[in-house]
Amino acid sequence: MTSENITIQKAIPEDAQGIGEVYYKTWLATYPNEEYGVTKEDIDFIFKDIKNSDGSKYISLPDNTVYFTAKENGHVVGVCKLVKHDDINELKSIYVLPEQQGKGVGKMFWSEALKFFDSTKDTVVKAVVYNKNAIEFYKKLGFRETGKIFYDETFRMQSGVIPPEIEMIIPATSTVV
Numbered sequence: 001m002t003s004e005n006i007t008i009q010k011a012i013p014e015d016a017q018g019i020g021e022v023y024y025k026t027w028l029a030t031y032p033n034e035e036y037g038v039t040k041e042d043i044d045f046i047f048k049d050i051k052n053s054d055g056s057k058y059i060s061l062p063d064n065t066v067y068f069t070a071k072e073n074g075h076v077v078g079v080c081k082l083v084k085h086d087d088i089n090e091l092k093s094i095y096v097l098p099e100q101q102g103k104g105v106g107k108m109f110w111s112e113a114l115k116f117f118d119s120t121k122d123t124v125v126k127a128v129v130y131n132k133n134a135i136e137f138y139k140k141l142g143f144r145e146t147g148k149i150f151y152d153e154t155f156r157m158q159s160g161v162i163p164p165e166i167e168m169i170i171p172a173t174s175t176v177v
C-alpha cells in the first residue's frame with residue numbers, strides 16, 4: 001500500500017463536498033467513545049448539514065490559514081488545515097479517510113506544513129485524549145505532550161459533552177545569530 005497515486009494541493013471550491021465527507025467519515029471512525037460519552041448520533045448531528053455546505057469556509061480563508069486536500073483519482077481522501085498565528089504555528093487538523101490511513105498521506109501533509117510554517121516559532125496541535133492513533137502519529141512527527149488539557153466550547157457535542165484535548169508541541173528551531 002503506498003501513496004504514489006495521491007497528490008496534495010490547496011483546496012478549491014469544487015472540493016467542498018469531498019472535504020465535508022472526509023471530515024464526517026473520519027470523525028465517525030475516530031470520535032464515538034463510550035467512556036467519554038460521545039456517540040455516533042453526536043457526530044451525525046454535527047454533520048447533518050453536510051450536503052448544504054457551500055465550502056466557502058474551506059476556500060475563503062485569511063492569509064494566515066491554508067487548507068490542503070489529498071486526492072486520489074480526483075477524489076478527496078484527506079484534508080489538512082494549518083494556521084500561522086503571530087506567536088505560534090498551529091496544526092489545526094489532519095484527517096485521512098479510514099481506508100487510506102497508514103499509506104503516508106499524513107506525512108505528505110506534514111511536509112506541506114513544514115513549508116508553510118515559520119520554523120522560528122513553536123508548532124502546536126491538539127488531540128482528543130482518547131485518540132491514541134493521532135497522538136502516536138504526532139509523536140512520530142516529533143511532537144511532545146505539554147501536559148495542558150483543553151475543553152474547546154466549539155467542540156461541544158449535542159449531548160453536552162466536550163471531549164478533552166491534550167496539547168502537543170514542537171519547539172521553534174533555535175536560530176544562530
Ligand SMILES: CC(C)(COP(=O)(O)OP(=O)(O)OC[C@H]1O[C@@H](n2cnc3c(N)ncnc32)[C@H](O)[C@@H]1OP(=O)(O)O)[C@@H](O)C(=O)NCCC(=O)NCCS
Pocket residue numbers: 026030093094095096097100101102103104105106107108126127128131132133134136137140
Ligand atoms: C492520524 C492520521 C492523520 C495519520 O495519517 P496517516 O496517513 O494514517 O499516517 P502516515 O501513513 O503518514 O504515517 C506516518 C508515520 O506515523 C506512523 N503512525 C501513524 N499512525 C500511527 C499509530 N497509530 N501508531 C504509531 N505510529 C503511527 C506511521 O507508522 C508512519 O511512520 P513511518 O514514518 O515510520 O512510516 C490518520 O490516521 C487519521 O486521519 N486518523 C483519524 C483522524 C485523526 O485522528 N486525525 C487527527 C486529529 S487530531
